Amino acid sequence: MSDRPVHAGGELNPELIEQARRAMSRGDVPGMAIGVLHDGAAASAGLGVTNIEHPLPVTGDTLFQIGSITKTFTVTALLQQLERGHIDLDDPIRRFIPDFAVRDADVSATVTLRDCMTHSCGWEGEFFANTGWGDDALAAMVGRMSELPQTTPIGQMWSYNNAAFYPLGRVLEVVEGAPFEQVIRRSILEPLELEGACFFAHELLHRNFAVGHTRRDGRTMIARPWAMPRSSNPVGGIVASVDHLLSYARFQLEGGTLLGDSLRLAAQRPNGPAADTPSVGLGWWLAGDGEDRVVEHGGGANGQPALLAMLPERSFAIAVLTNGSGGWLAAHELLAWVKQAYFGIEDAHATRLPESSLEDCTGAYETMLDRYEIREDDSGRTLSGSVLGDWLEDMDPPTSAEPWIVPVERATGDTLLMSPGTPSEQEASLLRRSDDTVGWLRLHRRAVPRVHHQAG
Incomplete structure (x- = not known):
């Protein structure tokens, strides 16, 4: 070549x-x-x-x-x-x-x-x-x-x-x-x-x-x-x-x-x-x-x-x-x-830490158009997403309302890996408030506010 x-x-x-x-x-x-x-x-x-x-x-x-x-x-x-x-x-x-x-x-x-x-x-x-x-x-x-x-x-x-x-x-x-x-x-x-x-x-x-x-x-x-x-x-x-x-x-x-x-x-x-x-x-x-x-x-x-x-x-x-x-x-x-x-x-590529807990960041995150949720339970660790509305009027076909869900793992620092170890692997970041609690999930370059902390 x-x-x-x-x-x-x-x-x-x-x-x-x-x-x-x-x-x-x-x-x-x-x-x-x-x-x-x-x-x-x-x-x-x-x-x-x-x-x-x-x-x-x-x-x-x-x-x-x-x-x-x-x-x-x-x-x-x-x-x-x-x-x-x-x-x-x-x-x-x-x-x-x-x-x-x-x-x-x-x-x-x-x-x-x-x-x-x-x-x-x-x-x-x-x-x-x-x-x-x-x-x-x-x-x-x-x-x-x-x-x-x-x-x-x-x-x-x-x-x-x-x-x-x-x-x-x-x-x-x-x-x-x-x-x-x-x-x-x-x-x-x-x-x-x-x-x-x-x-x-x-x-x-x-x-x-x-x-x-x-x-x-x-x-x-x-x-x-x-x-x-x-x-x-x-x-x-x-x-x-x-x-x-x-x-x-x-x-x-x-x-x-x-x-x-x-x-x-x-x-x-x-x-x-x-x-x-x-x-x-x-x-x-x-x-x-x-x-x-x-x-x-x-x-x-x-x-x-x-x-x-x-x-x-x-x-x-x-x-x-x-x-x-x-x-x-x-x-x-x-x-x-x-x-x-x-x-x-x-x-x-961020270093995978598959045994690290996601307890500090579980819950829902929302913008006007999208909702995401991080879960950690007996079925595993997942990140799901759903569309709350189309960004453009009269879209045909409309943006899919079907939610998606992928495995998620913690990586070094406050980095999360979506679909880790696959060709579709992507990174997301956790952003913290002044009190060190997680306040946002930055995904696709957007800092999505946390709106609900999932109970343990």
């Missing part, structure tokens, strides 16, 4: 494509686009089809919903405003949105741009609503945030927070005096020449684009609706190709006139609460250290999981766009393979 992911002729290594094909098959993903940037050389490839009902081949310029990777564009545009002296990261949101409010009055008055960018604002994050398609959609969405309760203390820990990006997007509108989509288009999409990248369905009807798919009753079907509400555009609204993402990754790795190097690089370093690890950057998720450092963000539009990951010290980036609900695992499986095959990086 070649030791480089991109061949001199500008094509992806065939072994990389074969690994992507296998991951795609295991995840029942109808289509996948892969793009790689390494030492300045870029290449992309497409596999499968855009739509099982009206199939077209996926290519490097097929448009996908990139979901929450959009958050890094939102932050980059704000960093441009910082560079121009129009904002400061420690400005309170109320400097720009005087009537901003969540349920907690003190948080409403003090929360800053940095708190939101680092997912440390602490209010309920799984909040979505359709406020129409007019230019006032985002302002109306911010106005609805007054109902959001705090789930973690502001500034003390991070928890993935979609709702933090509504006020960030609205700040851009206020500073620039233009709708969010126009700000992103003229500040990032046009300077990087990302022609065809867009926000709205009517902008891509003449292009090759993918629709999302999911599994239901043993078969793959189209996930509807395709579009997210306009109010969610700062959270996850960009539609782009892997070729677009490679151009964006080139800027993030190599720099350019879009943003000065000091701010570009600072965003890719720890910026979250100092006592909370692993840390977060400004809009980016961070893992590893030294030459093995990974800067990444994923996305999850309806049936279209996506991933953009960079290894800055290796001058490497990979973008994976998929149109099947199994694409999230497929993308991370491919990232893990690439890291090992080309750079010798093995993902660290």
Whole structure:
């Protein structure tokens, strides 16, 4: 096998494509686009089809919903405003949105741009609503945030927070005096020449684009609706190709006139609460250290999981766009393979402590959309989960209401292992209150509050 992911002729290594094909098959993903940037050389490839009902081949310029990777564009545009002296990261949101409010009055008055960018604002994050398609959609969405309760203390820990990006997007509108989509288009999409990248369905009807798919009753079907509400555009609204993402990754790795190097690089370093690890950057998720450092963000539009990951010290980036609900695992499986095959990086695994008790963390944990429960009894140690509601209105098919349950074991420290010792093994973390009791279960990067302590 070649030791480089991109061949001199500008094509992806065939072994990389074969690994992507296998991951795609295991995840029942109808289509996948892969793009790689390494030492300045870029290449992309497409596999499968855009739509099982009206199939077209996926290519490097097929448009996908990139979901929450959009958050890094939102932050980059704000960093441009910082560079121009129009904002400061420690400005309170109320400097720009005087009537901003969540349920907690003190948080409403003090929360800053940095708190939101680092997912440390602490209010309920799984909040979505359709406020129409007019230019006032985002302002109306911010106005609805007054109902959001705090789930973690502001500034003390991070928890993935979609709702933090509504006020960030609205700040851009206020500073620039233009709708969010126009700000992103003229500040990032046009300077990087990302022609065809867009926000709205009517902008891509003449292009090759993918629709999302999911599994239901043993078969793959189209996930509807395709579009997210306009109010969610700062959270996850960009539609782009892997070729677009490679151009964006080139800027993030190599720099350019879009943003000065000091701010570009600072965003890719720890910026979250100092006592909370692993840390977060400004809009980016961070893992590893030294030459093995990974800067990444994923996305999850309806049936279209996506991933953009960079290894800055290796001058490497990979973008994976998929149109099947199994694409999230497929993308991370491919990232893990690439890291090992080309750079010798093995993902660290927590040490299993199968005999360690879970007594201090048993009970229920809830957000607005999900409920989890840790149990330890005669039948074993388990973590179960169930969906309390769909994140998107009128989802067809709806999110499965069927609960799931997996074995769970304790690992070193406050790490839990779900499905330990299997290919599906995942980590979760216990977060503690000031009195050292477990207050949250951090799962899928979300700190879920404990609402019930199971009796012994």
